[in-house]
Amino acid sequence: MRTLIATAFLSLDGVVEAPGGEPGHRSSGWTFKTVEHDDAVYELKGREQEEATAMLLGRVSYQAFAPVWPDLTDAFPRYNAMPRYVVSTTLDEAALEPRWPATILRSLDDVAALKETEGGPISIHGSASLVRDLTDAGLVDRFHLLVFPVLLGAGKRYFSESDKDQQVLRVTESETYANGVQKLVYDVVR
Secondary structure: OOOEEEEEEEEOOOEOOOOOOOOOOOOOOHHHHOOOOOHHHHHHHHHHHHHOOEEEEEHHHHHHHOOOHHHOOOOOHHHHHOOEEEEOOOOOHHHOOOOOOOEEEOOHHHHHHHHOOOOOOEEEEOOHHHHHHHHHOOOOOEEEEEEEOOOOOOOOEOOOOOOOOOOOEEEEEEEEOOOOOEEEEEEEOO
């Protein structure tokens, strides 16, 4: 079974919206505005790119990344080369970016079936709504979180507020960097 890894830049109050400058959030670009840059913080991101064998996205994240990431050949060479999957009930095949093609999955059952295929880890970037649904369905196996020392107060939250049974996590890596960012890697205990 393939490992499904949810990865995110997260504020201390759980907001994941607009970390890199995406429009529409009052604190857009908060990962750059709240702390001094430290290359060590992003070691996890480089490792994710090397280990992942496929990328899973929700429709909104796919539509935000698809026009931009193909041009970022230096920053994301492996992500641009690996298979991509978009979970959406509304996205039409004709709306896929020809330079960044993807396979559309129509349900969480399709994601569960993808996990059963041969291959290595599948990385989920952005896609807060999808991560909430996958977490609630018990499909996420690991979380890679870079938690920034900021309270944003508003925005898309990473974790669901639905009433569900507890889900135990095991810390496999943690580190606090000089700029206050914390790396937290958790495996889901089954």
